Amino acid sequence: MNLGTRFELAGVGLELGGNPVLEGLDLVVEPGECVALVGPSGAGKTSLLQILSTGHAPTRGRVTIDGIDPATASAEVLRELRSNVGSVHQHHALVPELRALQNVLVGRFGRQGTLAGLRSLYLPRRRELREVHAVLDRVGIGELLYRPTTQLSGGERQRVAIARALYQAPRALLADEPVASVDPARARDTIALLVELARERGMTLLVSLHDLRLALDHFPRLIGLRNGRVEFDLATDEVGPSRFDDLYRLPRTAGGT
Numbered sequence: 083m084n085l086g087t088r089f090e091l092a093g094v095g096l097e098l099g100g101n102p103v104l105e106g107l108d109l110v111v112e113p114g115e116c117v118a119l120v121g122p123s124g125a126g127k128t129s130l131l132q133i134l135s136t137g138h139a140p141t142r143g144r145v146t147i148d149g150i151d152p153a154t155a156s157a158e159v160l161r162e163l164r165s166n167v168g169s170v171h172q173h174h175a176l177v178p179e180l181r182a183l184q185n186v187l188v189g190r191f192g193r194q195g196t197l198a199g200l201r202s203l204y205l206p207r208r209r210e211l212r213e214v215h216a217v218l219d220r221v222g223i224g225e226l227l228y229r230p231t232t233q234l235s236g237g238e239r240q241r242v243a244i245a246r247a248l249y250q251a252p253r254a255l256l257a258d259e260p261v262a263s264v265d266p267a268r269a270r271d272t273i274a275l276l277v278e279l280a281r282e283r284g285m286t287l288l289v290s291l292h293d294l295r296l297a298l299d300h301f302p303r304l305i306g307l308r309n310g311r312v313e314f315d316l317a318t319d320e321v322g323p324s325r326f327d328d329l330y331r332l333p334r335t336a337g338g339t
């Protein structure tokens with residue numbers, strides 16, 4: 083059974099601080115799809131992911147998540163929508179004062195409410211411990227359950243961040259440059275893990291990436307963004323090298339050719 087989320091954007095534009103950031107986006111991502119977002123710095127990849135996670139509301143057009151427009155959803159429906167969309171960030175966004183276990187438990191705060199969340203953080207039930215251990219084990223670091231976050235390597239922190247998103251039991255996973263700060267072998271491993279987890283659980287996966295090789299090797303669909311617009315949206319085997327040359331070409335400077 084497919085449990086993934088469906089995202090649809092129709093004529094979406096976004097302005098931030100008076101600057102146009104995204105323009106005229108028409109996109110559909112079907113449940114369970116794995117998509118890489120590529121494009122030069124400032125293209126709008128983070129902003130698009132923030133629209134999909136309801137962090138930004140579009141200035142123009144309409145976004146729907148599983149058919150629901152977050153702009154008109156009740157607080158309760160919005161909370162449910164947000165619980166269904168997990169995020170993994172480049173800088174992990176872990177709480178350094180907490181152990182790996184507790185950082186993973188934070189993943190369910192959105193579903194639990196504050197009081198129940200705090201109770202689980204300081205007095206986790208045996209079932210919760212088992213579940214956290216299982217997700218940490220799934221991402222390859224089950225033995226680090228009680229390790230303080232400050233004593234984890236960058237790669238281990240990133241795995242805790244992925245485990246936290248999994249513990250949330252989301253239907254979609256959004257990852258914004260999740261491998262920008264790890265070495266090439268770990269980057270490849272982590273992207274392979276994210277795609278494997280998405281397929282295993284039927285989650286929709288969107289990952290923004292600067293490494294084109296990783297995008298080509300692991301994702302069946304690539305969306306290329308430039309200057310806030312979609313330059314291409316293609317199956318990976320239809321993306322030739324010239325597409326990337328166009329996507330990443332530097333703007334002409336005054337007096338340049």
Ligand SMILES: Nc1ncnc2c1ncn2[C@@H]1O[C@H](COP(=O)(O)OP(=O)(O)OP(=O)(O)O)[C@@H](O)[C@H]1O
Nearest residue numbers: 098099101103121122123124125126127128129130
């Ligand atoms: N809060 C903000 N206020 C004004 N402009 C912003 C804000 N956040 C982002 N921008 C602008 O929006 C544009 C898109 O930024 P965004 O971070 O989405 O790009 P990106 O493709 O993720 O870039 P990178 O690969 O460098 O992370 C940039 O020109 C950026 O300067």
